[in-house]
Amino acid sequence: xxxxxxxxxxxxxxxxxxxxxxxxxxxxxxxxxxxxxxxxxxxxxxxxxxxxxxxxxxxxxxxxxxxxxxxxxxxxxxxxxxxxxxxxxxxxxxxxxxxxxxxxxxxxxxxxxxxxxxxxxxxxxxxxxxxxxxxxxxxxxxxxxxxxxxxxxxxxxxxxxxxxxxxxxxxxxxxxxxxxxxxxxxxxxxxxxx
Numbered sequence: 229x230x231x232x233x234x235x236x237x238x239x240x241x242x243x244x245x246x247x248x249x250x251x252x253x254x255x256x257x258x259x260x261x262x263x264x265x266x267x268x269x270x271x272x273x274x275x276x277x278x279x280x281x282x283x284x285x286x287x288x289x290x291x292x293x294x295x296x297x298x299x300x301x302x303x304x305x306x307x308x309x310x311x312x313x314x315x316x317x318x319x320x321x322x323x324x325x326x327x328x329x330x331x332x333x334x335x336x337x338x339x340x341x342x343x344x345x346x347x348x349x350x351x352x353x354x355x356x357x358x359x360x361x362x363x364x365x366x367x368x369x370x371x372x373x374x375x376x377x378x379x380x381x382x383x384x385x386x387x388x389x390x391x392x393x394x395x396x397x398x399x400x401x402x403x404x405x406x407x408x409x410x411x412x413x414x415x416x417x418x419x420x421x422x
Contacts (some may be wrong), residue, residue, distance in 0.1 A: 253301050267304075268371030269295040270408045275308050279322030279378065281309040289331065290315045293401050296408040297373070303338035306347060306365075308420035312387025320394070332421035335363060338386055343367055346385030347376070352407040353421030361387035364399075374401045 275293040280286050291310015298304050307343050312331050314321045335349035347363035362385060368376040377398035 272405035273401035279397030282394040284318035285316040286322035334419035
């Protein structure tokens with residue numbers, strides 16, 4: 229019995245130590261063996277995210293996102309539409325009456341050359357229309373998923389928006405369709421609300 233407790237204590241210390249070393253505080257580029265080529269993010273993705281809007285106001289977002297790379301390989305456009313739910317008592321949760329509104333985020337992005345995108349995002353419509361914030365997005369080597377985050381970016385992004393909103397967000401997007409433009413094949417991504 230005593231040996232069992234010793235083993236349990238040792239296992240707990242090892243797991244605690246491993247968790248401490250796995251903590252990620254800054255978003256840094258992937259160490260890809262071969263980064264995805266520009267344009268792999270083309271298509272429609274399921275979008276889910278969680279984060280905070282200032283202190284003590286948390287949100288959950290569910291929707292869809294479209295990525296449309298520019299033909300010249302310089303970057304592209306990204307449009308996300310969905311619903312948000314707010315929880316908490318912080319100042320950001322004063323927008324709770326607007327939860328039933330569609331949330332639309334449009335961004336222009338550039339490639340970092342390491343499998344990540346730098347995005348200058350802005351809200352379209354609603355009470356916070358025009359509010360800008362940066363996103364840093366990881367792209368799977370085959371473009372099957374993307375992972376946007378608004379955490380601190382460890383290196384400069386060209387034309388990055390300053391994050392004065394106190395917004396933190398991160399969440400995955402999984403590809404559900406091949407076409408990122410609207411209508412498919414048009415090469416145009418209208419991002420409107422509604």
